[in-house]
Amino acid sequence: MSAQPSIDIRSPADVRGAASVPILKTELLSVRFGGLAALSQVSVEMARGEVRAIIGPNGAGKSTFFNCLTGVLRPTSGRIVFDGEEITGLRSNMISQKGIARSYQITNILPNATAFENVRIAAQSRRHAWNMVSHHDAFADINGKAEVALTAVGLLDKAHELASNLSHGQQRNLEIGIALATEPKLLCLDEPTAGMSQVETNETMELVQRIAENLSILIVEHDMAVVMGLCDRITVLHYGRVLAEGTPEEIQQNPKVLEVYLKT
Ligand SMILES: Nc1ncnc2c1ncn2[C@@H]1O[C@H](COP(=O)(O)OP(=O)(O)OP(=O)(O)O)[C@@H](O)[C@H]1O
Ligand SMILES: [Mg+2]
Known part of the structure; x- marks a missing residue:
């Protein structure tokens, strides 16, 4: 965009x-x-x-x-x-x-959902029930937000991987992505x-530093x-x-x- x-x-x-x-x-x-x-x-x-x-x-x-x-x-x-x-x-x-969004000290992801589904659910949770946008637009909007969040934490190439198959470090970054998807x-x-x-650790800190700009x-x-x-x-x-x-x-x-x- x-x-x-x-x-x-x-x-x-x-x-x-x-x-x-x-x-x-x-x-x-x-x-x-x-x-x-x-x-x-x-x-x-x-x-x-x-x-x-x-x-x-x-x-x-x-x-x-x-x-x-x-x-x-x-x-x-x-x-x-x-x-x-x-x-x-x-x-x-x-x-x-x-x-306000948070990540937990102990990982709080849905292991049997894909990385993309994990962030999409979070993006959706932030929407108001009274939103007047058509279903199609709302759907595209939520998917777009999920993609932005996954990109921010460097996991877009793992979008369709089950969360349980990600490495520990990737799972922790996915959790940051879930928090970001609520647009805090x-x-x-x-x-x-x-x-x-x-x-x-170094990679995650670079990621946090990038996120901190906004x-x-x-x-x-x-x-x-x-x-x-x-x-x-x-x-x-x-x-x-x-x-x-x-x-x-x-x-x-x-x-x-x-x-x-x-x-x-
Ligand atoms: N739900 C709870 N019921 C009873 N005591 C609790 C509860 N949650 C935390 N505590 C106690 O409150 C104190 C503060 O705990 P807290 O988890 O906030 O510490 P922390 O600084 O996050 O520690 P850590 O570095 O180990 O994560 C501790 O003594 C803990 O045992
Ligand atoms: Mg603690």
């Missing part, structure tokens, strides 16, 4: 306004599991277009944070504001409609390179070299609390972070 020149009808003040609204803001977000405080008063603000890493030792609350953002878990207290709109406690399908504004990646070889990304990643090279800012969680936040350089030199990381 050739790129159409876009005409922006918003006033400069509107454009400045939209750019200054954070893509994501959490306010004093807390999650308790019985007596365990998995998240305690986590306040994070992320600018539009930012790539933010969430790091921290095992059990720090990273996946719990993602679960709250994506509606898998309802926070015990606190607020989540996405793109200027409160989404606290909304169900996951509503949050997906609003533009914010993509949350929970350890996308877990279990990958070094070569696969949307905001939150990423949980244990490989520090990967995190440092990829992110604009880093938030460090420790026992459910924000221990530190800053640029990769600041975090690398932060004595509290060094202590936690060198100990684990």
